[in-house]
Amino acid sequence: VESTGASLKVVPAKIDDFQIQFDKFEEMITAKTKAIIVNSPNNPSGVVYSEETIKKLAEVLNAKSKEYNHPIFLISDEPYREIAYGVDVPYLPKYYDNTIVCYSYSKSFSLPGERIGYIVVPDEVADFGKVYGAIAGAARVLTHVNAPSLFQLVIARCAGKESDMSTYEKNGKLLYNGLIEAGFKCVKPQGAFYLFPQSLEPDDYAFCKRAQKYDLLLVPGSDFGCPGHFRASYCIKTETIEKSLPLFKKLAEEYKK
Template structure:
């Protein structure tokens, strides 16, 4: 007699490779000790939060006894928090954004679930560019949607507009992009996004309803070598930006994010009203009070991205030295090299025997590759060189 639904049983069967490898890492560290294991499985930022975060927490602690310090709020978050955020988002996105275009949420995951609950009819399709963050499919299924993917270009992972077009149907309701990308580190260019916007404009007209473009941007702050991260909001009226503060402020456990609608979207007040409702009825109720105070105080601050740049160079040196094939990431904190032998699951098993933890690319819709996160100390990266070399030799 099963205690859970068949749908959730299926989810458990194909649950995230990220978590599987992370949990395997815990077991290895327990068996061999922390210093014996090089864990590149989980994108959990390890840099200290910027000083403004500590300042905000101290202020909150000093005022914790006051009756107005905590409590319920409007479902989209405090108005003063949204107004403060609107200024920063306007600067980042290159166009004026009003507080009414923003809704604060319980992380980017909460924002995506609120959005899908608001716009999807049963059977509607949501398309993602692969490789993609694995949780997208679960979020879509939560709200009776159908998750589909379109592959990016081999090896470079640039947008393949023709592949996207081939996957769009009259049931397509939204397309998700993630740039800078997890797991590939690619940053989509303005030219690619303009071509994508033109395609979605045409398909929206043909389908008689909008195909939303969702830009998931938790790594917007982290790009390298002078690469700019273009904004979708000015390019397409039915564009939506989702973001969080888990990476740029090292607040991964605080669960504070937001969704922003393009100011070019007509009748967007109707969609924002729906989002405000779904943000509540899904059980998230409100974004964290403490998180909103921290966010407002820390706007304009971020972790030291120079540290990530140094780690990227160290990881590239280790991989190149062992003979791996990879594209240098332009943003985010991931490498996505080719798996020697072509079987990414088998390669990650061999790598684990060397006490090096990576995630098979199959978990991201990118078989034949594997993901490494470099949000770990540089010493760990350099200590892994021997393990990477021995794993490569296994397939020689």
């Protein structure tokens, strides 16, 4: 984005449920806005955007596109689409025509690091030919054009099959319940494999540094544009999470002294 002379702006989420904070969102859209990027199920919060949120998002973007007389594209980043726990994940092109979908098999097939996937440019997208050509050209210029041939064969054989996501769901419940019991505040995850609790002090970097004393490796929320939080990943062995829960309790007790 920055190589084109553009800039990225972070839209604040509602802290109580991490849905879009629409008053702030509408204020930040200007005549220069070209695209909006969303990620649902979300990294780092584990939240899935509700159908109500998606409908409101489409309504706002349609109105703003009309107001500024140019399309505002919606880029839907969906590597966690299949990792959802008892909730529906709305498919955004059904709600907004100018949606481009980016998908990766690295999460749905539990192949972290293997960046192989696809981009969907529906026929309904404004200037379809130019957009499709620009994406193809960018892939070549940025050297993203060919995944290793072995994994192309793997994906061709596995596409359409379902992976067992029950371990992620089990791990998420275990970690969430353990952190709540230890006194943390956290939105319950609906998908992906992350928790995003509030840190126990305003400085999330300092909090994550202190957590390292207990071998807890956490990511500061400030790195995601949301200070005062931290990300904990649970795409690990269940026994590792079980061992971590007493350590989270010890960490929390430090803040009660």
